[in-house]
Amino acid sequence: MRALVDLLNRSFAVPAVYQPYLAAGVIFVLAFVIVVFAAVYSGVLIFAERRVAGRIMSRIGPNRVGPHGLLQFVADAVKLIVKEDIIPDASDRPLYRFAPYLMTMGVFAGFVVLPLSPHVIGADLNIGLLYVLAITAIAVVGVLMSGWASNSKWSLFGGMRSAAQIVSYEIPNALALLPGVLLAGTLSTQAIIRAQGGWPWEWYVFHSPMMLALFVIYFIAALAEGARIPFDLPEGESELVAGYFTEYTGFRFAAYFVGELAHTWIAGSLAVIVFLGGWQIPGVSVAEIDAAQGGMLWLYEALALAIFVLKMIFVVFLMIQLRWTLPRVRVDQMMVICWKYLLPITFVALFLILGFMLVWPWESVGGLLWRVAMTAVGLGVVVVYFWRVRYNIVAARDRLYLKFWI
């Protein structure tokens, strides 16, 4: 934000009297851009999700509206906006009307500190990571509020399940991100990325075996926080109709969906920022990016942006694939996974990492050897993953038809 204000100040001579208005204007424009970005991202994601679901279930998926069904989400949005907005008689009207917006507000506000490239970021707060965790916690209040205000048993159950789940999984989620903060020595998202490097062995995920384990734990906890399958208990259709948004229609219903889908961007980008090296370009140091001028700067920015988004797509694609692969866990299993497995493992890994940091510092030969070894392990996992996907496609007697967009 400050960079944008500076840029405007350099380009136009803004009198000192108007400086507050300039800052306020920039804030409003940035907020608008973030909301539009999140909404369009959710639309594109729902399209991708349905097409991938189609391929996994050996069917086609939506392909009628627009080229390859790409405009399906626009049609869905128009449908939901023109639908009647039903408010149940027995509901708590003001709370019922406000709840969806509180939930989406909490999610959208998290986008402020998530960078896309060295300069594309809403605001680089020095408590960035903490800010995301804090502001997304507000979404729980919206969920609980809607569960209560709907005055329906299904909504109430869904809201309470959701609150229990999110409050529980917040702990392994935050603790799994902590080693990244320890290694970088800062909470700022940009600074954490800058402390890493472009090549895989310079990413925090391959720092040590414990880091690799914490990445998996973070991923599971992020799935649970976003209420995605296998953790979509709050809206378990088989027992709760649709959970906390059972009573909602029209635009408010759409607001919940946009909030949930936009949350995958937050979960995915946190994984990319803390574990996968963010926008770092392989072979180009941060100093070179900072020193670049004119055309080179634009080139580096575009490259960094592409790298960040590619990593994001990979993480989010994993989430989508899991959604259509795994069955839903039970409520008690959900609690047991968090409190009896994820949390103890996270604590043990955290303490081991502290010792690891003392014995094999990041730059030392031992540290480098560990990182290269862990990178090999990680590559092995990726190779096995692709091999299994291919095996499953062949085993389903489907032609290996990788042009999944048709």
Next chain:
Amino acid sequence: MIEIVLFYVGAVAAILGAAGVVLARTPLRGALWLIFTLCAVAVLYLLLEAPFVAAMQVLVYAGAIMVLFVFVIMLLNLGPEAGARPAYVSVAKASGLLACVYLGWRLVAALSGSGQKAVDGSVKNIGVLLVTDYLFAFEAVSVLLLVAVVGAVVLGLRRLS
């Protein structure tokens, strides 16, 4: 200029939210107003250049503790207060108001004119202070929390057996 505007927005929102907590008829609305107040106070912390405290306020109070409050209220399914209020309520209200006015007066008297510059509220500074100057208080609080956790486990186990 922009700070002053934000201060008044945050301060007025905090007072309105506090009034909402007192005046709300249903317990759930009261709890939600309290969350609103806590967020407004977080804005004031931000203006005092204490972003860490502000984020913690939202994360711990608004995001976790108050969610548990709301959770319990929903679990007990508390409706709006019904029936005539007992006579002592008005006495309690009056004495509460008096105590509030006295506390406000003492606070203003204690804080006005001190003009003390706050220390840098960065995460690093808070961390250093916690393990140097305030080490004893920090450790005492962690022991207290440990006792609370052990107590919760004991109570939970008794219920099971």
